[in-house]
Amino acid sequence: MELAKNLPAVAPVVQIVAETEADIAAREMLLDRAMGPGRRRKSSEKLRRGRRPSEGLAFAARNGSGALVGTVRLWDVALGEGGAPALLLGPLAVDPALKHAGIGSALMQHALAEARRLGHRAVLLVGDAPYYGRFGFSAEKTGRLSMPGPYEPQRFLALELVEGALDDAAGTLKATGRRMKPAKLPHAA
Template identity: 75%
Template sequence: MATKWPEGVVSREAPKSFAHDRVSRQDVPTPSVAFGDISPSRGEIARSFVITAETAADVPAREALLDRAMGPKRRRKSSEKLRRGRRPSEGLALVARDASGAVTGTVRLWDVVLGEGGRSALLLGPLAVDPTIKNAGIGSALMRHAIAEAARLGHAAILLVGDAPYYQRFGFSAEKTGSLAMPGPYERHRLLALELVEGVLAGAQGTLKAAGRKLKAQRLLLAA
């Protein structure tokens, strides 16, 4: 049975070994995806934005946006244990910009393994949009672009901790996460997953562990 893909995401064939056969970042440069004015016919605000790869110059704006959107408690989340001191997965740190170039949204994905010596996967988060901008479709666009990029780069599964009623529209559910755990306090029903390769999470178990590239010491303060 074919994997049921969320709207806007293109399917791909499973790699022979998803832990080693990922597409080289040098071979497939990340495109910028432009979105025109969002149609207000669905109750959304007409607003132009573009999604691009995050740059080093975006870090201060991204951190300020996360503070506004999520508050100081964001650094105490269990997901932070898997992000601290690590770089995002290559090619999977994305921002949304408005017409002036200002950062209005952010999402990052991180390399993890599922249990001791387990399978490779991605952990998505944080996803945040400037709280002064509502109903513009930026969060949904960031999610769909992140999922499509993860699939294009050869990843096989994405996990996150979040509200199922929101993330199920992108194909996430708790169906395959019952034997998985986060490394700190979390609500089990909020650990969700999306298979980019059908069946890849079958039998997955254990506590998620960080597996991404480590940051240099002088950059740790910018690693949130």
């Protein structure tokens, strides 16, 4: 997906593509720069730890030279014990030097369009309501849901991709995504 429209004239042209294994190191460095050292202690991280992103829902934004300048991933969760499936979005991050260039918005629009195309029914996240509200997220349907660990309830937001998907949702989100393969350990000689 090429981006040039609706960005400020000084904004770089970026391409949004599927994330690859080759992006791991650059993504981790970008997340450290954009989110700081406390990023691994967030309650959302508890749902991501040891899991792989939802199939087909991990994206990288690359600048004209191919460098990673943005990232977003969505994760499979259940809406409470034995509850309906949904997605947890995050982290969404953009290189701090390119903040306000429209890259985060483009990543969000792309990720949500793909989630809809793949048949997902709802997306949840913990984030700033003024930013995510423009994509349709609100706390309106998260009142009976919770995150594992500490979080600010007013920042727990949801978007129904299918109307009514969250009507009966209640309980604590549970990770349901594919587990990461264990790293191979070297054999002792």
